[in-house]
Amino acid sequence: MSDAEPILHMITPLKNTSPFDVNMGVDAGFKTIATYQEVGLKDVVGLTQDAMFSRSPNDAKRTVLFIGGKDASLALDQMAAAASALFPPFEISIFADPSGAFTTAAAMIAQVEKRLRGKREGGLEGARVQVYGATGIIGGIAAVIAAQAGAKVTIVSHLVIEDVEAKAVDFKKRFGVKLDCAVARDDAEKTALVKNADVILTCASAGVEVISADVLKAADNLLVAADINAVPPNGVAGVDSNADGVALPHGVGIGALTIGQVKYQVQHQILKRIRNSDTALQISFLEAFELARQLSE
Template identity: 40%
Template sequence: MATERKHLLYFLTTETQPSPFDINMAYDAGFHAVIPYGGVNEESAVLLVQDIIFSRGPKGAKFSALFIGGNDIDSAERVRQAAAKSMFPPFQVSMMIDPKGSYTTAVALVAKAEKALGGLRGKQVAIPGGTGPVGIVAATLCVKLGAEVIIGSRQLSGVERLAQRLSAQTGGSVKGAAMATDEDKISHLRSADVILTTGKAGIQMISEAVLNALPSGKLVADVNAVPPTGIHNLAPNDDLKEVVPGIRGIGALAVGVLKYDVEIEMLETIRTSEKCVVLDETKALEIAQRRLSV
């Protein structure tokens, strides 16, 4: 007697310890089981994927899926490429990539800003503390949507190298700037239409003094829900609330609701798709934009 096929998600991450966050979300998205593997690299990914695709046969492929995660975007992307190259018809399973939630978080942050302003084309977007995964992905997405981007960091040399690399990759305008002090931030943020803070949790990136020195009409948005939030007077649940007169803000939980919805939809898609699909930040942005247009 044949048994019912179970939907299995194989969570391959470059981190030593797989994230409980993504495991929990995968179960909430309907997978019967989530099998995590930590410390995965390109070589081990090939071996794991071969066992995954061959063990269930061509008819069982649609019941298996891959989630690629990790702290480092470049390492996770190499694992994704290795996994993709290991598959061939009819031995293919659906796959998504979201390293440490950076793709879905950045997508939600950028999509909320885009919606609030009616588009980002021709806008200047500043990302203080933008050298981490979320900031890098957000910068890339903003450029693709037609914005000019300036990334801020305490160290000028490092952020300039990052900006040059992102400019070359996207063919757009990405600049790096030193933003170690309030004075630095004020001078670089005056001309920005949008300010996105993507720094470490519990670190305030934009102080009251900086906000009060900026001209009105700006939009600020944050991904840090741990007190203190990344922007003065911006609560996590705020959604287009004024933080100072003339400057509206989007808080981390307002961003997080969309991030959650996007990731759940991506997980449900790779679970239910009859054909092999590969979901990345580009597809995630399409989902976020569609959800905000409803």
């Protein structure tokens, strides 16, 4: 192993680097962290090459590029751009987790899988999953992870169906997953929709109740409802932030802090793994999901 000091370079297209991510980097053992704001896609290759070539080939692997922001597609594009600049022996590690969305979505689906054990043979395979707030960064990636795990996923808009259709087209091109689309603007439309749900994921804005008690009663086939909103009112009626399998009229509920505890462990362990690795790693939501699964066993 190289004796060189690990360096964490954090890039974001936003005006500010996330203090959450900086804290996570420090807690994972990084003593040297550099931040870069308003980084566009065209800037990534140059920054990556600067990080690569400034150290000897043996020490390059002690350099880590963290990709933040609030746009999943842009973060994935930036990760691809950074990866395209790498070649042996000048290879650095890359970890994309914009707004913590990749690790949060990974934790959410892993916790749903955990609660499906013993309730549904095959787990997520063939399960009917509805994602509310799917135009957001966490909801969209949660939908992709669930679809890749074999679920039949419907992404739901609260305004117009075109919003989720655009997301479905993008993710089909990127990941080859098929996402059905629906719109549910009020409780009447939600009531009709949830009757066909085995799993409900709510990933809407903080403080917004997406699934009311009346809508929840209509979800006759529901096995698991998971919510990432920690600000009251929570996204699903009866599912508070600490819910960890709370009984609902149908199925059980998982709250934001239960998901968040796994998310924190996933991001922390990934950062530690990268910091201590003898080889350059590339980590996105797929690797985060595998770790979340292990932590949820």
